[in-house]
Amino acid sequence: MTRDILIVGATGQQGRATIDAIYKTLNASRHQIRVLALTRSISSPKSQALQTTYPDIVLVQGETQNPEPIFTAYPSIASIFLVTVPPNGEAQALPLIEAATAHSTVGHIVFTSVDRGGDIVSWSQPTEVPHFAAKHRIELGLRQLCQESGKRWTIL
DSSP: OOEEEEEETTTSHHHHHHHHHHHHHHOTTTTTEEEEEEESOTTSHHHHHHHHHSTTOEEEEOBTTBOHHHHHHOTTEEEEEEOOOTTOHHHHHHHHHHHHHHSTTOOEEEEOOOOOOSOHHHHTSOOSSHHHHHHHHHHHHHHHHHHHHTOEEEEO
16 A cells, blocks of 8 residues: 655755655655645746656645645645745644645644754744744644644754
8 A cells, every 4th residue: 555645845955855855755656655745836946847857756746734635636645744844834834734634644743843952851842933933833833732632743
């Protein structure tokens, strides 16, 4: 059975690095992994370059703010790698997280956040830096929705 992994921000630095790591360490086809590369435009130069580098990758055109068409087209998504960029991080992340936690096949969501430094106690406190504060709220929403739905989550 093939396992679908949705990579949000596939043409950006973090998404591309994640795809590189999957292909370099796992040999995706041998492990029956299909990488779904979410992009706003599958015809963009960055998307086409990604397709050239990884011919068996599936370019998925979509928006995280409207995730239902993504799950309709690819109902077997098992894992999601999620990265957001300012200034609308919450609007980018929360609709996708909500849809993923309601979707039966998604078992694990990985979210890249920010390093606020300090010990583990300081991580639970909000910050005044707007982008960091948005990431903090996304973390809280991710934890709550995953706990309620029994999904696994990882925050990097």
